[in-house]
Amino acid sequence: MAINQVSRRRRRGNLQVRDSKVLDSGRFPHRLSLYNTPPNDEVSLEEFESSGYDRLRLLKAVEQARLCHPKRGPQYFKEIKKACDKYMPLGDSGARNAADVYEERRKDHLSHFVLRLAYCRSEELRRWFLQQEVELFRCRFENESINDFLNAIQNLKYDKMSDEEKRELESQLKDCGFNLSIETVRETAYYKLPFKRALELVRQRKVLLKGGMAYVPEQELLSIICSSFRQRLSLALTHACKALPALEEDERLDPILRTMSKNDLADxxxxxxxxxxxxxxxxxxxxxxxxxxxxxxxxxxxxxxxxxxxxxxxxxxxxxxxxxxxxxxxxxxxxxxxxxxxxxxxxxxxxxxxxxxxxxxxxxxxxxxxxxxxxxxxxxxxxxxxxxxxxxxxxxxxxxxxxxxxxxxxxxxxxxxxxxxxxxxxxxxxxxxxxxxxxxxxxxxxxxxxxxxxxxxxxxxxxxxxxxxxxxxxxxxxxxxxxxxxx
Ligand code: SF4
CATH class of the missing domain: 1.10.579 (DNA Cyclobutane Dipyrimidine Photolyase, subunit A; domain 3)
Incomplete structure (x- = not known):
């Protein structure tokens, strides 16, 4: 988001979205995002601040849930879902009004980038933000179809193994890693990705390696996607930190971001x-x-x-x-x-x-x-x-x-x-x-x-x-x- 795109005017939802086709192929093709592209529309100062604080409240709730339920049991997911519904709902597009869905996704997207600016200024803040964002991403992914996500998010190039290829390799897939039966191998979806992306599984000898590719069962893919999200966000935070001196000259945004980064949610x-x-x-x-x-x-x-x-x-x-x-x-x-x-x-x-x-x-x-x-x-x-x-x-x-x-x-x-x-x-x-x-x-x-x-x-x-x-x-x-x- 360019600084000069934050305006003092109150934005009255200039939605161009009128049908779900625009949603599917547009800026927010999936309810979850890897936040690769910063917002490029005009944002009011008020919206900038309020969306940032809502996300901060959500991330604080995520932190509390994780601390109170380190084993991530059902109560943990329940608490995070409740906080998501309260501060940053992100429903499925389904039969809902496309404009409402668009606004939810837009707020989620904007608020992430606002806090990214607020939390990039020190190592400690970056670590906190990274931890909560990855945790939130992981939680929101619960019950999500990995296949739908990969189809929507174009820049994650993980190819699904074809049935024919799986048949050829099924005995090797069975013998590596997870002690699966041949029936389970046949029922499980496998994805091919460069082995560098699955180093942890490679280290544990849990995936089949062939021609520089790792063959990863679907249930293990979430941890790889999360780790990819973590790496990208960590790098993006470092870049944002380097851009801070320019931001500090902006007398409207700098005080807002500094206050936000103090994690101060006093009412x-x-x-x-x-x-x-x-x-x-x-x-x-x-x-x-x-x-x-x-x-x-x-x-x-x-x-x-x-x-x-x-x-x-x-x-x-x-x-x-x-x-x-x-x-x-x-x-x-x-x-x-x-x-x-x-x-x-x-x-x-x-x-x-x-x-x-x-x-x-x-x-x-x-x-x-x-x-x-x-x-x-x-x-x-x-x-x-x-x-x-x-x-x-x-x-x-x-x-x-x-x-x-x-x-x-x-x-x-x-x-x-x-x-x-x-x-x-x-x-x-x-x-x-x-x-x-x-x-x-x-x-x-x-x-x-x-x-x-x-x-x-x-x-x-x-x-x-x-x-x-x-x-x-x-x-x-x-x-x-x-x-x-x-x-
Ligand atoms: S500063 Fe006071 S209110 Fe805050 S955590 Fe410590 S004891 Fe509790």
Whole structure:
């Protein structure tokens, strides 16, 4: 996609597609794509951004499903399908309206290239994107006809073996690799491809090699197609990275892509909606019930030490602002704690301005938003005497176990959380903590992937209210004193 093809105008679907023949032979001949050709139509800035975020949400759901179901059982596929239907549906053309099918495929295509631009800028981002995209591709391929895909995607030249050729080679096919019976060989479709494309199977001596070609049974082809997709995408990401300096000059796209690459899916609207509903006198109770571990840790230590260092004040202060502690209440709250160790006028001199600044009442009057998990996890690591950061990332094992025990997380759950932490899946560990702390969750409610402490808080309140049967208690109107305690 050329940068100058991203326009500020809102695009009103300039579909030229009117029948399925155009779909079959046009830009998107199959519902799945290897994303070889970038979009070349005009795209509005709004569409550019929203499609990118939808794909990001989908890839985060893929990541969570894979982490929660490493054996890729039925629940894994169910969760990914649900996320696909929600964020990026890709139905079969079948009897559906061709224009709808076209729009779905177009969004899938565009969003892939938007995230490709956002996630090419570092080795770590490239690795993450590559992993989730290949996983998504593999999942979407479930129940797909390989033959239909190969017929539609012209640049994968894997020839199907003719019946005659198979008859000639059937005894050799039977003897190599998979211990198939002769009947199974006859029923299985085989594909011929250059042996370099099937090196893993060649290494395992699982395919017949003849004249530089590997004869691969259909059921093994998916892994080869996925590996080809991975190689192409990896190369494309490296090329995109080289083109980044030109993109960085574009003042419209660069900030969008940088924000996107921070993986920050905070729902700003949701955060704003909570203003003015929590009183500091409720914080002790809330810290035990609906605050994430990072904020509970800050709260507990603040109450114990009557002091928080700079990063702790920022992390906790913005969180409180986000959950709805009003400025005057916040000043009184911080003052009541700090002045147990500090003179009142010193507090007023040193901290009131900062608190007002945090609420957008001083300086540039920026309305600062609470920190997301990514910002906390990748931000300034806590030093001695600091209490900010993410416990799942920054606590050592014994400290984390102690904290989890103090919040009454059962032992098996602690072991599960420790394993996730060991594998560096901090937000997934937090999701498991959420599930144990707030659970049991109502039927049909999935454990959310935690990506924002304020999102955690809001979701926890909603679920507690739901379980307590408080109907229609919108997050924006819930009074904290009405919160049921989950102990
Ligand atoms: S994952 Fe996020 S919400 Fe959970 S403890 Fe860490 S920073 Fe807080």
């Amino acid at each position: 700003e609207q949701q955060l704003q909606n909570r203003t003015g509903v929590v009183h500091p006198s409720d914080l002790d109770e809330l810290s035990n019930t609906v605050m994430p571990l990072c904020m509970r840790n800050l709260h507990v230590n603040f109450k114990a030490d009557h002091h928080l260092k700079h990063w702790g004040r920022l992390q906790y202060g913005l969180f409180l602002k986000g959950i709805g502690v009003m400025l005057e209440d916040a000043i009184n709250y911080w003052r009541s704690e700090f002045t147990q160790k500090m003179a009142m006028d010193k507090f007023d001199r040193e901290h009131v301005y900062t608190l007002r600044h945090m609420y957008g009442k001083e300086g540039k009057r920026t309305n600062y938003t609470p920190y997301s998990c990514v910002k906390i996890i990748t931000g300034q690591a806590p030093g001695t005497g600091d209490h900010h950061g993410c416990p799942f990332k920054h606590f050592d094992g014994s400290h984390l176990v102690k904290e989890l025990k103090s919040t009454k997380v059962p032992n098996p759950a602690i072991q599960e959380i420790l394993k996730l932490v060991k594998d560096q899946h901090f937000q997934v560990a937090c999701s498991r903590y959420f599930a144990y702390k707030i659970g049991p969750l109502p039927e049909n409610v999935d454990v959310p992937l935690i990506n924002h402490p304020n999102g955690y808080f809001t979701k926890a309140i909603e679920l507690n209210n739901f379980k307590a049967g408080i109907v229609n208690a919108g997050a924006s109107t819930v009074k904290s004193e009405s919160l049921p305690i989950n102990e």
